[in-house]
Amino acid sequence: MTAMHNKLARHSLERAGRTTSKQAGAGLLEVLIALVVLTVGLLGLASLQTVSLQLNGSALVRSQAANLAYDITERIRANRPAAAAYNIAIDEDPESSPSTLAAADLAEWRNALAATLPEGTGSVTIVDDRVVVVIRWLDSGDDDIGFARDTEHSFEFRTQL
Secondary structure (H helix, E strand, O other): OHHHHHHHHHHHHHHHHHOOOOOOOHHHHHHHHHHHHHHHHHHHHHHHHHHHHHHHHHHHHHHHHHHHHHHHHHHHHHOHHHHHHHOEOOOOOOOOOOOOHHHHHHHHHHHHHHHHOOOOEEEEEEEOOEEEEEEEEEEOOOHHHOOOOOEEEEEEEEEEO
8 A cells, every 4th residue: 555655655746746837927027126116215205305405405505594694693683783784785795804893704704705605795774773684695406307407596584773
């Protein structure tokens, strides 16, 4: 009986090895589809990271503009008797060799704007005890991710002395 048993076991093993499956190659197709889905997901993640870095850079510049607006208003408050001397238009150049504290403050502020912001400039308008500070700069975006290149931005800060 053991010989017959061995023969049947061998026959069933041979038959199992010979059976053809109608799903031949389906595993490879599933792997390829999974790779395509994974690739699309990773490309989307890379695009999201690029946009995030661009927007974080813009937010940093806007924060610096706000800090520089606060800086000039605090300088005006510190020299309140000469507050009217702080008026300067956006296209007006400050004195090259300042003779007053207000002129020195404006020159330092404009230098800080130019050094901190891309092509940064600003204006200060004082009427009575109201101060309006406008700061402008160019934000060079990336055309490849849908942002316009060299967009002019401005930040306006209003306060009362």
